[in-house]
Amino acid sequence: MDENYFKLLKEYYPSKADIRSELISLNAKLYLPKGTEYFFSDVHGEAPAFLQLLKSASGNIREKISMHFGETLLKDEQDKLAELIYNPKETLHQMEINGELTEDYLTITIHRLISLFRFVSTKYAKTYVRKKFGYLFTDIVDELLYTNDSEFNKKQYYDKLVENIVKYDAAEEFIVTITTLIQRISVDKLHVVGDIYDRGPSPQIIMDELLTFPNVDIQWGNHDIEWMGAVAGNKALVAACIANAISYNNFDMLEDGYGINLRPLYEFAIITYKDDPCKLFMPRIFDKNLYDNISSEIAAKMFKAISIIRYKLDGKLIERNPDFSMEDRNFLKLIDYENMTYKGEALKDSNFPTVDPKNPLKLTKAEQTVIDTLSLDFKRGVKLNRHIEFLYENGALYKIENGSLLFHACLPLNKDGTFTEVDICGKKYKGKALMDKFDQISRNAYYKGDEKSLDILWYLFYGRYSPLFGKSQFSYFENIFIENKELKKEIYNPYYSLSEKEEIVDMILDEFRVTGERRRIVNGHVPVKTIKGDNPIRAKGKLYVIDGGISKPYQDKTGIAGYTLVFNSHAVSLAEHKNYKSITDGVSSYRPNIREIEVLHPRMLIKDTDEGKTIRKRIEVLEELLKKYDNL
């Protein structure tokens, strides 16, 4: 490192004492226990369940309450305290209505919350805990937290602080502050292994929450890249987002949540498909819209209208990208319009008023207007753009941290277990290089608006060798129009059977240079069918697949409401969530089944983590600075 570097660094440390003080705390920090990492995946727009799991730290806060108050509070009181921590505003509001918000209650509750906060934050350094403080009540929280009320000299001071919080009507705000802190300190890091978008009704609420979270990373899923591509300017992906959303009746999300004006599509659909009942396009309704109620009959017309537009745009994209080798997915070109068949199978619906058999990919003028206006809303939507930007800034195709290699779906493999070479713009990539290339292209699409990169985002959503998709085809056309199951089959990439083997997982971890005694891959994407005996733990514990179906439409298939992975200083554990209702209804008493999978002996300290490595490097540099200090 050259002199200039140290000269610059010296400006941050006005005296040698400053460096020494930093060195002392850094060296000590290495011996604190590692913070708790939470891994979620495939939350698919299910905001209430996700928020519940996040706020309760997958049930961990309830566990802490019972550890701390097990001998002094009845179970019912513990539940109530948990409920207050998860949803402070709503709980206090309800108590006020019930006339339960007495001064006594507020005083006792503040004491309890402080005591719990002290308990959950003991494993962290004071500086770390302080960093989590917001801007409200900072000094008061600090005093209460680090003053022991049993210290005789300070008892009165401590009690007066709490008393005056209540007296000056600040109790409710204070409770909200301290409960948020308890939540924040219980989850040090959040990893979302993809698929925040599609199916469920409110991905925008999940994103709003993630935006407030101090330490979160996202490994993009195929459904995220679809939305990212749409916002970046890929019209075929705009059509896909709208079609997926309407097929699940997510009108509130589109119009109220993201301000996407559906009026042009609506008008176009009711005119064009006036006498067509669009039976095959009825939306699947799991959640009712509160603000934007549209009848299923109209929704079906809109779904069909945008689907035809989608197939046309897909077809054109496939044509202009022969290197994608996706001609067999060019539905409208493959239809035999005389016999109304597709790949030899009869079409269940053959009313295509806007398709010209001689030029099936040509959008009518009205269709063009519809997709142009929708695309403009994707481009301009302030909230949507903030969310997508957040995905770009805090996300990537994969991440490596503390021995975990995280990616959403797969790494394309050949049947013999070797990495599949994928042709991108005339050059072949495989393994880690393939992931890095796709990552870079995803950013070029958004930040530079590069046309080819925009088309590659489409490929990442649907493509045969996309590491985000991992299947032979996405049967969104066949599922609607064709009876024959053979044509609908989506065949998984060999990754899915091969990754059951430890040596394959080791090979992938080696490829990504993930070292260490304990290392693992964490994936989402494929629902783990627990009812059928599927196991989320594979390859002798080196691969976890945590898509267990927080997504409501998938719970019949999985039998549960998903998995979350928790990695704290004691163990890597798998939390199995029973069902959606048990998460969102049993709010306060909710505790998932927790299985400890990798037990860590001795307890894992910061020095054993990636953060520890960074700290050690800092120490090295600071020690060097100290040596040179007088001569700089």
Ligand SMILES: O=P(O)(O)OC[C@H]1O[C@](O)(COP(=O)(O)O)[C@@H](O)[C@@H]1O
């Ligand atoms: O049940 P839906 O919503 O129609 O989705 C089914 C489609 O979703 C996919 O599974 C992709 O979505 P996932 O990434 O959530 O698995 C396709 O392979 C499949 O055709």
Ligand SMILES: [Mn+2]
């Ligand atoms: Mn997925």
